[in-house]
Amino acid sequence: MTLPLAPEHLRHGARMTDFHGYELPLTFTSILEESRAVRELAGLFDISHMGHFVVRGPGARHAINGLMTSDLEAVPFGKSLYGILPDSNGGAVDDLIACAFDPETVHIIVNAGTREGDYAYIRERLSPAIHLEDQSPGQVGLALQGPKSPEIVSLLGQGFESMLRREVRQVPAEGGLLWVSRTGYTGEDGWEFFGPAACVLDFYRVFSTKGMAHGLAMAGLGARDLLRLEMGYSLYGQELTRERTPFDAGLDFAVNLRKGDFLGRESMMAARNDKSRERLSGFVLLDRGIPRSHCSVLDPETGQRVGEVTSGGHSPRVGGGFGLAYLAGPFWEKFQHGAEALVEIHGKHHRAKMHPRPFITTSPQSKT
Structure with a gap:
């Protein structure tokens, strides 16, 4: 599916790719250049595919x-x-x-x-009295991310720079409502916009012209994935699945046990008490190499397979190859306490050690 911003991306030299049936930019320059721009200055992403x-x-x-x-x-x-x-x-x-x-x-x-x-x-699971509307069709999503985002978003002249961290606003716009949030999902400060195509397209053109003077770069899916991996964020379909609980993925902070009952609570708690279950860990390679999804993780003492890489890559900010892997419970414990592992990449073994998440320290954010 071709999205409304596609012609603008092509004008900026985008290399497009199919992502879940949507045509989106993979890169404009390179993954490393675009991700560096987001960490140091700012980047602009098309997120129209999000539900x-x-x-x-x-x-x-x-x-x-x-x-x-x-x-x-x-x-x-x-x-x-x-x-x-x-x-x-x-x-x-x-x-x-x-x-x-x-x-x-x-x-x-x-x-x-x-x-x-x-x-x-x-x-x-909702009562008939509650209306659920999928507003995705016909809407456009845009994300401005990076430490320079506040001064760039101020170019719109709508006061969005005054928003607090995690604040969301509904703004009347031609053709419907514009939803503006300040979540900074890359780990940097940032704003997200969902709304009518004409309105968001105007924002895109302001950012892509005037924002360049502030160091703004156009960014694609490749940079987005590297940025989320540097933060150690779980990606659905890789770290998160129906076979994994939030506790397996280390997302304890996203489970509030004090609020009372919620769907799946008892099963989740029972699984949490299973010490043999696989658990997610961050790792960095001690040898040169780039780990990828599905690479096997081995115990160097026994040579046995003890896990699998779910996401991997290379980042100069991390210092080389790194990633996330699910490890069998007993080995996960050893790995957290200093034991090394072997990651198999193209038939070769690369030494790895545990690394806490996030893998990097991000820029201070001006609003909390």
């Missing part, structure tokens, strides 16, 4: 809260919250970002590849 739901009706916030692991009812109106949409077994149907504007209105962002399944899953 965008609006839930309305009596008790909408309470109903959605019962379907996610974090506590939406403990967050002030107009503030976003990261959480997991679990199934009855405690596995992850998806991860999402939700924001309630009042008890009857909730805004949700989900992943592109799971959008249709998420919609059906949520709809089935």
Whole structure:
């Protein structure tokens, strides 16, 4: 599917690729150049493929809260919250970002590849009195990320630079509502925009012309994946699946056990007590190499396979090859306490050690 911003991307030299059926920029210059721009200055991403739901009706916030692991009812109106949409077994149907504007209105962002399944899953579990709308078709998403984002977003002249961290605003726009958030999902400061194509396209043109004087770079999916991996963030379909609980992925912070019951809570807790379960760990290579998904992880003492890489790459900021891997429980414990592992890449063994997440320290953010 060709998205509205595609002609603009091509004018800026984008190399396009198919991503879950959407045509999106993979790179404009190179992954390393674009990711460096986001860490040091700013980058602009097309996120039109992301799923965008609006839930309305009596008790909408309470109903959605019962379907996610974090506590939406403990967050002030107009503030976003990261959480997991679990199934009855405690596995992850998806991860999402939700924001309630009042008890009857909730805004949700989900992943592109799971959008249709998420919609059906949520709809089935809501009462008929609550309306679930998929606003994704016909809308455009844009993300401005990086330490220079505040001065670049001020070029719009709409006061978005005054927004607090995790704040979300609804802004009237031609053709509907514009949803503006300040989540900085790359680990840097940043803004995200979802709304009518004409409105967001105007923003794109302001950023891509005037923003260049502030060091703004156009950025694609390749840089986005490297940036999230540097932060140690889980990606749905790799670190998060229906076979993995949030506790397996180290996302304990996204599970609020004090809020009471939620879907899959008991199963999730039972799985958490299983010491043999596989758990996610960050690692860096001690030898030159670039790990990729599905590379085997071996115990150097026994030569046995003890895990598998879920995401991997190379980053000058990290210092070389690095990634995330699921490891068998007993070896995970040893690895956290200094034991080395071997990562098999193209038939060769590369030594690795544990590294805490995130892998890097990001720029200070001006608003909290």
